[in-house]
Every structure is written in C-alpha cells, then in structure tokens.
Amino acid sequence: MDALTFLRSDHQSVLGMLEVLDGAPTGDGAHRSGLDTTVTNLVIAESQHEAIEEQLFWPAVRAALDEGDELADHAIAQEQDGKKLLQQLENGTPGENGYAAALAAFVGAAREHIRYEQEVVWPRFKEAVSAEELEKLGGLLEKAKKAAPTRPHPHTPSGPGAQMTLGAAASIVDHVRDAATGRAHDNPPDPPRP
Numbered sequence: 001m002d003a004l005t006f007l008r009s010d011h012q013s014v015l016g017m018l019e020v021l022d023g024a025p026t027g028d029g030a031h032r033s034g035l036d037t038t039v040t041n042l043v044i045a046e047s048q049h050e051a052i053e054e055q056l057f058w059p060a061v062r063a064a065l066d067e068g069d070e071l072a073d074h075a076i077a078q079e080q081d082g083k084k085l086l087q088q089l090e091n092g093t094p095g096e097n098g099y100a101a102a103l104a105a106f107v108g109a110a111r112e113h114i115r116y117e118q119e120v121v122w123p124r125f126k127e128a129v130s131a132e133e134l135e136k137l138g139g140l141l142e143k144a145k146k147a148a149p150t151r152p153h154p155h156t157p158s159g160p161g162a163q164m165t166l167g168a169a170a171s172i173v174d175h176v177r178d179a180a181t182g183r184a185h186d187n188p189p190d191p192p193r194p
C-alpha cells in the first residue's frame with residue numbers, strides 16, 4: 001500500500017474517534033461513560049501513528065523537498081504538543097479537574113495537525129517522489145507500526161535516530177505492559193485497511 005493511503009487510513013480512524021470525543025460528557029458522568037476506553041484507543045492510535053511518522057515519514061519529507069525541513073519541523077512541533085496533552089489524558093481520569101479541557105484541546109489540535117499534513121505537506125511530497133517510492137515507504141510504515149510504542153512518550157526526542165533506538169526501547173516496555181494489563185486486548189491498535 002502506498003504511504004499516503006496507509007497514513008490516510010490512520011487519520012480516518014483517528015478522526016472518527018475525535019468525532020465521538022467531541023460530544024464527550026464532562027464531570028461526574030464522564031467517569032461512567034466508558035470515555036476511558038475511547039481515550040485509551042486514541043492514545044494508542046496516535047502514539048503509534050506519530051512515532052512511525054517521526055521514524056520514517058518526516059525524514060523522507062526532509063530528503064525529498066527543498067522546504068522539507070520547514071514542513072517537518074512545524075509538523076513535529078504540533079506532534080510534540082499533542083503528545084503532552086495525550087500524556088495528561090493517560091495520567092488523568094475522566095471527570096477529574098482539567099481532564100475535559102485537555103481532551104478538548106487535543107481534539108482541536110489533532111484536527112489541525114491532520115489538516116496540515118494532508119493539505120499542506122502531502123500534495124508537495126506526492127509531487128516530489130515516485131509511485132515506487134511511495135509504495136516502498138508504505139511498506140516500511142506498515143512494518144514499523146507493528147513495533148511502535150503504544151504510549152505518547154513526550155520526553156523521547158522526536159528525531160528519526162532517537163525514535164529508532166529510544167523509541168524502540170520505549171515500545172518494548174509498552175508492549176510488555178500492555179500484555180500484562182490486558183490493555184492490548186481491550187484496545188486493538190490497528191484500524192481496518194482499505
């Protein structure tokens with residue numbers, strides 16, 4: 001599958017979750033609403049998605065485009081802000097002080113980030129690379145996602161080297177913890193592919 005089709009199906013799945021979370025209850029009801037599970041699904045999906053973009057997609061954008069560094073730096077800054085909010089959600093409990101505000105901030109920021117990638121970055125990237133390159137990158141993304149961390153790790157540096165080494169170590173710990181707690185079972189990480 002080509003890289004942009006692969007990333008788009010991740011985005012579709014995240015946008016679907018954001019839609020559900022848009023009308024999420026706040027206060028006391030939030031705790032009883034199953035919001036926890038939806039947010040955990042979102043944390044897993046987003047953590048894996050941004051990690052593989054940082055390992056593979058942004059380095060490819062930097063290499064392919066003259067303005068690649070600028071585009072990648074802007075997107076990675078958005079991703080870092082998003083990870084901090086996700087970490088707040090991961091540490092917090094629905095209904096708790098500040099939780100609803102962090103969730104609302106994440107929903108808005110994530111939509112803007114997806115819009116930036118799809119409308120600003122992708123058209124330029126697609127112009128600059130061949131169909132074969134897109135296909136090859138898609139294969140690498142797909143493979144990397146299986147080993148990607150399931151938690152946000154906002155303090156792990158976002159460069160490709162750090163993501164490959166520190167990110168990989170964090171990912172192993174995440175997967176062990178997921179297996180031990182049953183989190184992986186309750187929250188299957190992958191959306192259906194087209």
Ligand SMILES: [Fe+2]
Nearest residue numbers: 050053079117
């Ligand atoms: Fe991203």
Ligand SMILES: [Fe+2]
Nearest residue numbers: 007049053117
């Ligand atoms: Fe993305």
